[in-house]
Amino acid sequence: MRALAFFLLTAICYAGSLGPDKGSLVIVGGGTLGPEIVDRFIALAGGKDARFIYVPTADGQEKAMAVDKTFLAKAGCKNVTILHTKDRAVANSKEFIEPIRHASAVWFGGGRQWILVDSYKGTATEKEFWKVLNRGGVIGGTSAGATIQGSYLVRGAREGNTIMMAPGYEAGLGFLKNAGIDQHLIVRKRENDMLQVIDAHPKLLGIGIDESTAVVVHRNQFEVIGASKVAIYDKAYAPAADGKRYYFLVKGDKFDLKKRHRL
Numbered sequence: 461m462r463a464l465a466f467f468l469l470t471a472i473c474y475a476g477s478l479g480p481d482k483g484s485l486v487i488v489g490g491g492t493l494g495p496e497i498v499d500r501f502i503a504l505a506g507g508k509d510a511r512f513i514y515v516p517t518a519d520g521q522e523k524a525m526a527v528d529k530t531f532l533a534k535a536g537c538k539n540v541t542i543l544h545t546k547d548r549a550v551a552n553s554k555e556f557i558e559p560i561r562h563a564s565a566v567w568f569g570g571g572r573q574w575i576l577v578d579s580y581k582g583t584a585t586e587k588e589f590w591k592v593l594n595r596g597g598v599i600g601g602t603s604a605g606a607t608i609q610g611s612y613l614v615r616g617a618r619e620g621n622t623i624m625m626a627p628g629y630e631a632g633l634g635f636l637k638n639a640g641i642d643q644h645l646i647v648r649k650r651e652n653d654m655l656q657v658i659d660a661h662p663k664l665l666g667i668g669i670d671e672s673t674a675v676v677v678h679r680n681q682f683e684v685i686g687a688s689k690v691a692i693y694d695k696a697y698a699p700a701a702d703g704k705r706y707y708f709l710v711k712g713d714k715f716d717l718k719k720r721h722r723l
Contacts, residue, residue: 478637478717479677483593485635486600487609488686489643490570491671493602496685498535500676504598505565511539513563513592517546517579518571518604525569532567543585546575551583560588564597568605573616574629576608586633599635603643608632612640612664614657624657636677639665639717645691646670654693655705665720666693668706680718684709694720 524544541559615621616629645668654666673686689708714723
């Protein structure tokens with residue numbers, strides 16, 4: 461199984477970096493969700509009357525959080541369903557996935573990425589997440605809920621979140637293809653951490669997102685919104701005069717994922 465996963469990961473690394481063919485992604489680097497990010501996610505879902513799924517599983521708690529504690533309910537969204545299990549048999553059940561079939565938006569909360577992998581990767585639930593995008597919906601997430609959206613999973617080790625590459629936990633849900641996504645970038649001084657991943661997988665695009673900041677992905681492009689910066693890591697990038705092997709995008713910047721340059 462791991463050999464097959466590695467083969468698939470290698471194949472992904474030689475494709476273009478692309479978002480989903482349909483729908484949108486809102487990928488947040490952790491921290492406070494400002495109104496610009498919240499409002500964009502809700503708008504992409506179809507407004508406050510849309511049907512939302514909130515997935516808190518990454519936080520590691522056995523009991524799911526209450527609906528009224530979610531940022532969606534606090535923002536006035538009326539139809540929010542909490543979806544949470546660590547049991548893969550449950551994640552494969554018709555009863556569990558039924559709410560996703562009627563939703564136009566899914567949000568992944570923060571925590572540890574490996575819990576999301578163990579709970580949902582390769583299950584019927586994962587397939588239903590993709591169907592949300594395929595019918596034009598939106599998938600968003602913050603912190604671990606951001607990183608899980610990439611095809612290459614960074615900080616997936618069960619042992620701790622300082623390990624960038626963990627055998628057995630290197631494949632995310634892949635809504636953003638041929639990319640690894642890091643979070644809490646500047647606040648936690650992680651600017652150089654993605655370089656080891658790009659050195660090991662030179663065809664990957666690395667995206668580092670600071671707190672209270674998001675990239676909003678539509679097919680081959682994304683836009684930066686929020687309070688801080690997004691770093692781009694590309695093996696083909698020639699270091700600037702300061703020697704840094706990455707560069708920053710700020711609010712309002714747009715990026716071509718296929719051609720790998722700022723628009």
